[in-house]
Amino acid sequence: MESRLAERRARILGAARNLVAEAGYSAVSVPAIAKRAGVSTGLIYNYFDSKAVLFDELFRSATEHEIEACEAAARQPGSARERIGYVIETFAHRALAARQLAWALLAEPVETEIEQDRLRFRAPYRRLFAALIREGINDGEIADQDEDVVAAAMVGGIVEALIGPLSEPPEVGDEDRLIHTIVSYCANALGSIPEPSELGMAPYHD
Amino acid sequence: MESRLAERRARILGAARNLVAEAGYSAVSVPAIAKRAGVSTGLIYNYFDSKAVLFDELFRSATEHEIEACEAAARQPGSARERIGYVIETFAHRALAARQLAWALLAEPVETEIEQDRLRFRAPYRRLFAALIREGINDGEIADQDEDVVAAAMVGGIVEALIGPLSEPPEVGDEDRLIHTIVSYCANALGSIPEPSELGMAPYHD
DNA sequence: ATAAATAGTGAACCATCATTCAGTTCTTCT
DNA sequence: AGAAGAACTGAATGATGGTTCACTATTTAT
Numbered sequence: 056m057e058s059r060l061a062e063r064r065a066r067i068l069g070a071a072r073n074l075v076a077e078a079g080y081s082a083v084s085v086p087a088i089a090k091r092a093g094v095s096t097g098l099i100y101n102y103f104d105s106k107a108v109l110f111d112e113l114f115r116s117a118t119e120h121e122i123e124a125c126e127a128a129a130r131q132p133g134s135a136r137e138r139i140g141y142v143i144e145t146f147a148h149r150a151l152a153a154r155q156l157a158w159a160l161l162a163e164p165v166e167t168e169i170e171q172d173r174l175r176f177r178a179p180y181r182r183l184f185a186a187l188i189r190e191g192i193n194d195g196e197i198a199d200q201d202e203d204v205v206a207a208a209m210v211g212g213i214v215e216a217l218i219g220p221l222s223e224p225p226e227v228g229d230e231d232r233l234i235h236t237i238v239s240y241c242a243n244a245l246g247s248i249p250e251p252s253e254l255g256m257a258p259y260h261d
Numbered sequence: 262m263e264s265r266l267a268e269r270r271a272r273i274l275g276a277a278r279n280l281v282a283e284a285g286y287s288a289v290s291v292p293a294i295a296k297r298a299g300v301s302t303g304l305i306y307n308y309f310d311s312k313a314v315l316f317d318e319l320f321r322s323a324t325e326h327e328i329e330a331c332e333a334a335a336r337q338p339g340s341a342r343e344r345i346g347y348v349i350e351t352f353a354h355r356a357l358a359a360r361q362l363a364w365a366l367l368a369e370p371v372e373t374e375i376e377q378d379r380l381r382f383r384a385p386y387r388r389l390f391a392a393l394i395r396e397g398i399n400d401g402e403i404a405d406q407d408e409d410v411v412a413a414a415m416v417g418g419i420v421e422a423l424i425g426p427l428s429e430p431p432e433v434g435d436e437d438r439l440i441h442t443i444v445s446y447c448a449n450a451l452g453s454i455p456e457p458s459e460l461g462m463a464p465y466h467d
Numbered sequence: 468a469t470a471a472a473t474a475g476t477g478a479a480c481c482a483t484c485a486t487t488c489a490g491t492t493c494t495t496c497t
Numbered sequence: 498a499g500a501a502g503a504a505c506t507g508a509a510t511g512a513t514g515g516t517t518c519a520c521t522a523t524t525t526a527t
Contacts, residue, residue: 481515
């Protein structure tokens with residue numbers, strides 16, 4: 056059974072999360088979180104050292120949740136290139152389905168301290184893409200390249216391409232077209248399939 | 262001759278710009294700008310309605326300056342694909358040569374109101390890339406695609422790939438490799454050169 | 468030279484919120 | 498029940514830093 060302490064923590068985090076998801080970051084002051092959670096302002100500081108810590112945890116858990124979905128997509132059967140496509144589709148679909156939250160997590164202007172956090176939470180996405188690209192390279196599906204730089208560019212590109220649409224109301228047909236454009240863009244960006252080595256060496260795994 | 266009024270404006274903007282370029286946005290308070298410009302805090306409000314307006318102008322002029330350099334690169338002779346490559350090289354070289362400023366303009370966490378500005382000032386880059394891509398499409402060099410989405414993804418990708426290096430001290434050899442990686446990445450992302458149309462239609466210009 | 472207008476000063480002000488803490492209510496244990 | 502402690506309250510506090518404004522200095526016009 057969940058301890059009272061943990062229940063309160065979760066309630067506060069949930070309130071913060073709901074506020075972000077409904078109205079964006081700008082609507083979330085500590086008193087607002089308290090009101091939504093049905094507790095006093097002061098109590099929040101019994102559970103979190105500061106607002107920044109609270110948001111750090113909020114961002115972390117939201118990011119982990121998204122990352123898990125993307126990792127699941129990455130585990131689908133298929134070539135590395137195909138799986139990269141699945142991950143992008145998953146990421147983009149989920150972002151477009153929860154626009155306000157995605158906007159807040161990815162791009163909404165926030166106070167300085169929290170912005171730093173946000174930058175940090177892009178790293179897991181970069182790592183996921185970098186790992187898939189490296190796999191593709193080792194399998195001979197993708198030409199050798201600096202997977203860290205390319206992964207960063209992909210994440211930045213996907214987010215930037217989504218930011219405009221994220222802040223506008225949904226337009227049904229366009230969504231699939233947008234995602235398709237982004238997926239093709241990334242697929243192309245990985246370059247063409249390399250010729251098998253003249254030495255006939257088999258692709259290797261580390 | 263520059264009017265006294267314009268001279269003062271320019272002096273204040275210059276002071277702000279130098280502070281940003283030397284120490285990043287976090288070092289720039291209104292009193293700090295005043296001190297650097299050798300004027301009083303209050304005077305700044307005779308020339309600018311608010312700090313946000315001052316920075317809006319600062320960002321605008323800095324962005325215009327950069328955009329001009331990129332547009333010059335885009336006017337070099339060459340195919341659309343080649344010229345896109347020149348623009349990326351120009352942009353990246355200049356950013357890496359003035360790291361602190363570039364970091365402040367592109368990614369440093371800033372207060373909410375100013376962040377909104379920053380988002381706006383990415384649009385000119387998107388437009389420049391979009392125009393070049395469209396040219397390439399019309400010339401049959403690039404397969405038809407949504408140039409606005411692709412341009413956004415390129416800009417986002419270039420910036421994201423630079424952000425890490427921008428916040429670290431220069432490492433000489435790496436810089437060219439990094440830029441080369443980004444350029445190839447974008448070149449690939451445009452897709453392969455399309456087959457000439459079966460109907461033998463000539464590429465068209467609007 | 469004197470007045471009117473304009474430019475400039477900087478200490479005080481204020482708005483915003485995160486944060487605190489003295490006091491109260493609720494639990495738990497004997 | 499009663500005491501000890503933990504949980505909780507919310508109005509007051511405080512830090513930051515942008516903004517104002519009553520006042521002084523300088524320039525321009527008569």
